């Protein structure tokens with residue numbers, strides 16, 4: 292029985308981070324400027340707090356100026372909008388990330404549309420979505436999770452994406468849709484599948500590249516995978532793990548890993564796959580945003 296190559300997202304993320312740290316040092320030496328990242332968290336969701344802490348930690352490791360705004364869950368929408376306006380006007384801040392999901396009394400799209408597109412390091416502003424879909428990636432901010440997935444796919448396939456069939460499972464604005472745009476740009480033949488897709492297993496069986504981003508634990512089974520396919524698991528699901536003791540949990544992806552690893556050519560683990568790459572790409576976007584706002588030349592893409 293063959294076993295898939297494990298795509299080590301954590302290791303790739305570390306090398307991306309090292310390169311960003313180097314470039315940030317050079318930027319500071321020549322201009323005295325540091326990329327500035329502001330993260331806004333509304334409410335006390337424990338998972339969000341973990342991610343946000345991780346982003347802050349990585350930002351300081353990269354040598355960035357990093358600020359965090361923790362707001363209570365019942366903060367009025369108007370106050371969040373005012374904070375975003377202030378960050379838009381703050382010359383020390385080059386990237387603004389408003390952690391999603393927001394509490395239900397806040398209109399998410401209203402907040403995201405207020406962020407200046409050049410400071411929108413999440414790539415969620417309609418301007419950036421438009422630039423990505425028209426193929427103007429060099430002027431856009433590309434959403435971090437799909438950008439990180441693309442880096443991992445290119446590594447696994449040694450750049451040979453053109454003409455390959457790709458199935459993206461999930462149609463969110465955060466992952467599914469931008470992932471499909473990026474793969475189309477790389478000349479893949481792209482299918483976007485979702486909860487209404489008929490006979491999903493047979494759709495997935497046709498794919499050279501599978502991106503699972505649905506948020507359903509271990510939904511994609513081993514016998515759905517075409518032998519040798521590249522499997523990218525975006526899901527991060529915390530499920531009960533009674534075998535580890537009462538009340539314990541563990542993280543699983545949207546792919547049944549053990550089964551799929553027996554069939555795939557390459558596969559990302561959870562944790563240690565896409566998650567660390569998301570954070571690394573956020574740092575890359577923040578550095579890019581800072582350079583653009585300082586009217587400096589565009590650097591070579593890191594990967």
Ligand SMILES: Nc1nc(=O)c2c([nH]1)NC[C@@H]1CN(c3ccc(C(=O)N[C@@H](CCC(=O)O)C(=O)O)cc3)C=[N+]21
Pocket residue numbers: 341342345388389390391392413435436527542561562563564565566567569570
């Ligand atoms: N505006 C906004 N932008 C985001 O990019 C955004 C967001 N909101 N809301 C929540 C999701 C989720 N997300 C993750 C980032 C890193 C890991 C990560 O590093 N995960 C580790 C494990 C972490 C753990 O142990 O829980 C791993 O997969 O190895 C996970 C999830 C960013 N998100």
